[in-house]
Amino acid sequence: LLDISWFTESMKAGRPVQVLDRHKLQEQLVDETEVEVFSVPSYACQRRTTLDNHNNVLAHALSLLAENAELEDEDGRGVAFRRAAAVLKALPKPVTSMMQLRGLPCLGDHCLRVIKDILETGTSSEVEATKQSERYKALKVLTGIFGVGAKTAARWIRDGIHTLQQLRDSGHTLNRAQQAGLEHYEDLHQQVTKAEADTIGEIVERAVVSVLPGAQVVLTGGFRRGKLTGHDVDFLITHPVEGREEGLMPKVVSWLESQGFLLYQKTTRNSYLESNDGPARPASNIDRFERCLSIFKLIKEDKHETKQLGKLSENGLETPEDTCSSLTHVQTDPNPATPSCAKGQIHSGEDTGHRLWRAVRVDLVVSPISQFAFALLGWTGSKLFERELRRWAGYEKAMSLSSHALYDNNQSRYLRATSEEEIFAHLGLEYIPPSERNA
Ligand code: DCT
Ligand code: MG
Numbered sequence: 001l002l003d004i005s006w007f008t009e010s011m012k013a014g015r016p017v018q019v020l021d022r023h024k025l026q027e028q029l030v031d032e033t034e035v036e037v038f039s040v041p042s043y044a045c046q047r048r049t050t051l052d053n054h055n056n057v058l059a060h061a062l063s064l065l066a067e068n069a070e071l072e073d074e075d076g077r078g079v080a081f082r083r084a085a086a087v088l089k090a091l092p093k094p095v096t097s098m099m100q101l102r103g104l105p106c107l108g109d110h111c112l113r114v115i116k117d118i119l120e121t122g123t124s125s126e127v128e129a130t131k132q133s134e135r136y137k138a139l140k141v142l143t144g145i146f147g148v149g150a151k152t153a154a155r156w157i158r159d160g161i162h163t164l165q166q167l168r169d170s171g172h173t174l175n176r177a178q179q180a181g182l183e184h185y186e187d188l189h190q191q192v193t194k195a196e197a198d199t200i201g202e203i204v205e206r207a208v209v210s211v212l213p214g215a216q217v218v219l220t221g222g223f224r225r226g227k228l229t230g231h232d233v234d235f236l237i238t239h240p241v242e243g244r245e246e247g248l249m250p251k252v253v254s255w256l257e258s259q260g261f262l263l264y265q266k267t268t269r270n271s272y273l274e275s276n277d278g279p280a281r282p283a284s285n286i287d288r289f290e291r292c293l294s295i296f297k298l299i300k301e302d303k304h305e306t307k308q309l310g311k312l313s314e315n316g317l318e319t320p321e322d323t324c325s326s327l328t329h330v331q332t333d334p335n336p337a338t339p340s341c342a343k344g345q346i347h348s349g350e351d352t353g354h355r356l357w358r359a360v361r362v363d364l365v366v367s368p369i370s371q372f373a374f375a376l377l378g379w380t381g382s383k384l385f386e387r388e389l390r391r392w393a394g395y396e397k398a399m400s401l402s403s404h405a406l407y408d409n410n411q412s413r414y415l416r417a418t419s420e421e422e423i424f425a426h427l428g429l430e431y432i433p434p435s436e437r438n439a
Contacts, residue, residue, distance in 0.1 A: 037103060045429060049089050062084050072139070137162070188361055203256070208237055215238065236366075238366070252364065253267055298359070374406065377403070
C-alpha cells in the first residue's frame, strides 16, 4: 500500500536516497522522549538508604535549607526539606532531568525549584544566599554551642549577639550546660572518629561492668549505621535480667567521675510508666529513659595505646549488623587510663594542639531489657528514619511507636518485641538493617 514511486524514480535517476533504518529510528525516538522516571515508596522507612548516594549535591542543598528552617525554629518546613533530601538520596541514579522526578513523593514546588536551579546552573541561588546570610551564620554559631537551642539563639541575636566573643563579652548568664558548651566549643566541633568512639566504648564498658556485672553496652546512633564520624557518641545500656538495670546510671556516672573521665554530665531519671502511656499519649517520648548527657575527657592515644585498645575491641563493641555485645568476655584493665590532666586545669583558650586530651559529647541511655529492642531501634536513627517509622505506625497502622513500646490502637494492646526484626514485622514493614537507615 506504500507509495514507493518516488523511491524507484529516484533510483532510476541516480539521485541519492537516504534510507532510514527502522530500528535506528526507534532508538532515536526513545532517546529523545523516554527518560527514566524514578519511583520510590513514600515513607523513608520503606526504603533502603545507604551512606553513599547518587545525588549528594542535590541532597546536600535541600539539607542545608532544612537546617536553616530548623535554626529558624520552623520544624514543619525543616521536615519537608529533610523528606525531599531523603527521596533524592534513595534514587538509583543521578538526576539529570526534571522529567525523571514526575510522580516522586515529598517533592513540593519549592524543592523542585531548587533542584531545577542546580540542574540548570550548577548551584541554587537560594542555598547560596542562605549560606551567606548573617542570620544563618549567627544562628549556626550560637546553636552550635552545646545546650543552646534555636529559641535561645534567636533571643541572643535580637540582643545583637552574633559571635562567641560577643556572647562572652555580653555578660549573659549561661546555664551549666551552655558554660561547658562554650568552654569546649572547638573540641565539640571536631568530628568524633569511629576509633575514638570505640575507645570511649571500652571505657563505658569498663564502668558499666564494674558497677553491674553482666550488663551490656551497645553503640547506637550514626556509628551503628556505619558512619565513620559523628558529632557525638551514643550508647545504650541494659541488663539481661529485667529490673537489674534500675539505679545503674548514677553508679556508672560516679565511676566515670571518680576516674576523671567526665568534664560535664547531666542525668535525667527514667520517667516512663507504661500504665500512663495509653493511646492518648504522644509517641515522642524518646528522652524518658534514664539518660546522661555528658562531655567526656578523652585522652589522645599514642600508637602503643591504640594497639592495646584495638585488641580489646575484638570482643567489645558490635558491628553494624549485630544487635548486642556481650560484656562478659571483655577483659577489664585493672589500671584504667587515668586522665593526666587534673580537673580545674581546663581553660577555654587552651591550644588544643598541645593538650593530651579532647572533649567529646557522649550520650548514655539505660533501658530495661523488655524495652531494649524499641530503645535500640529508636536510638539508631537516622532522625528522619525514626520520624518516618512513627508516622508510618500512626497513619498506616493505627499504632503508636516510641523508643519504649509499640501500642496497637485497634487491638488496644501493646505489641511485644525482643528484636528490631520483630518490630518491623509488627509494623508490616520489610526489615531494614542499620546501614540502610541513613535517610
Ligand atoms: N533521635 C531521634 N530524634 C531526636 C534525637 C535523636 O530519633 N530528636 C535518635 C536518632 C539518632 C539517635 O537518637 C542519636 O541522635 P544523634 O546523635 O543526634 O544522631 P546521629 O544519627 O547519631 O548523628 P551524629 O552521627 O551526628 O551523632
Ligand atoms: Mg550520634
